[in-house]
Amino acid sequence: MVELRGVHKSFGTLEVLRGVDLRVRAGEVTVVLGPSGSGKSTLLRVINHLEKVDRGFVRVDGELIGYRRRGRRLHELAERHILRRRTEIGFVFQNFNLFGHLTVLENVVEAPIAAQGRSRSEAEKHARELLDRVGLSDKADEYPRRLSGGQQQRVAIARALAVRPKLLLFDEPTSALDPELVGEVLDVMRDLARGGTTMVVVTHEIGFAREVADTVVVLDAGRIVEQGPPAEVLDRPREARTRAFLGKVLA
Numbered sequence: 001m002v003e004l005r006g007v008h009k010s011f012g013t014l015e016v017l018r019g020v021d022l023r024v025r026a027g028e029v030t031v032v033l034g035p036s037g038s039g040k041s042t043l044l045r046v047i048n049h050l051e052k053v054d055r056g057f058v059r060v061d062g063e064l065i066g067y068r069r070r071g072r073r074l075h076e077l078a079e080r081h082i083l084r085r086r087t088e089i090g091f092v093f094q095n096f097n098l099f100g101h102l103t104v105l106e107n108v109v110e111a112p113i114a115a116q117g118r119s120r121s122e123a124e125k126h127a128r129e130l131l132d133r134v135g136l137s138d139k140a141d142e143y144p145r146r147l148s149g150g151q152q153q154r155v156a157i158a159r160a161l162a163v164r165p166k167l168l169l170f171d172e173p174t175s176a177l178d179p180e181l182v183g184e185v186l187d188v189m190r191d192l193a194r195g196g197t198t199m200v201v202v203t204h205e206i207g208f209a210r211e212v213a214d215t216v217v218v219l220d221a222g223r224i225v226e227q228g229p230p231a232e233v234l235d236r237p238r239e240a241r242t243r244a245f246l247g248k249v250l251a
Helices: 040-047 079-086 104-114 120-133 149-161 179-194 206-212 230-235 240-249
Strands: 002-011 014-024 029-033 055-060 067-070 073-076 089-092 167-171 199-202 215-220 223-228
Touching: 002 040, 014 040, 014 215, 014 223, 029 040, 029 206, 040 055, 040 167, 040 199, 089 149, 104 120, 104 149, 120 149, 149 179, 179 199, 179 206, 206 230, 215 230, 215 240, 223 230, 223 240
Parallel strands: 029 199, 029 215, 089 167, 167 199
Antiparallel strands: 002 014, 002 055, 067 073, 215 223
C-alpha cells in the first residue's frame, strides 16, 4: 500500500529525513516511534505530499504521490491532481484542525462534497454513519468548541474516514489530550485496525503499539534504526538507540 524509497527531506540546512526506505502492506498497522525531532511528523507529511521530497519517491497503492514519471525523470503534478490524490489518504492531526465555524456534521461532509464532488445527501448519510461509528451520533449539530478534546479528535477521525481513504495517517493523535480522554480515541483506532484499515501511526503510546501494530518502526535522526514485529522491537531491541529511547518512554 505504501512504499518510500530513498526519501530525503531538508529544511534549509537541517536534514530531517536521510534516505528512508519503508513499506506498509495493505490492511496493516505500522507504528512509528522515536524521540522528538527524529523526523516522524515529516515522514507522514511526505507520504501525502504536504511536504515535497528532495530525493527519492513515495508510492501509495502503486501510484507516485505528487509526481508522474516521464522516462527517467519525475515531473510534479498540477495542484488539482495532487489534491485529488491526497483525498485518498486520510490525515488525523495532533491538534484536531476542525473548522470552528462549522458544526460537527458540516466538518465531516466538507471534503467529500468540495474535493470529491459527492452529493450532499450521500455525504451526510455517510457522515452520520461515521459519527455513529465513533460514538458521536448525538453531536452532529454541535460546534467543536462545545466538545471535549477526545470528542474533537473522534470527529477528526470521522472526517478523515469520510473521503473513503485507502490509507489513514495519524500524527500523535492523543498527545494533545488530557490522560482520561486518551482511551476513547485509542478505542476508535483499535476498531479501525480490527476492520483492516491500513494505518501509519506516529505515537508514544507503547501499549497501543504492542497491542495493535503489525510493524513497529523506530526513527532516529532521520533514519530508520530498527523495525519489526512489536514483540521483537519493544521487548528485544537490537539497537542501542532503540533501547535508550524505550528506556525513557517506559520509565
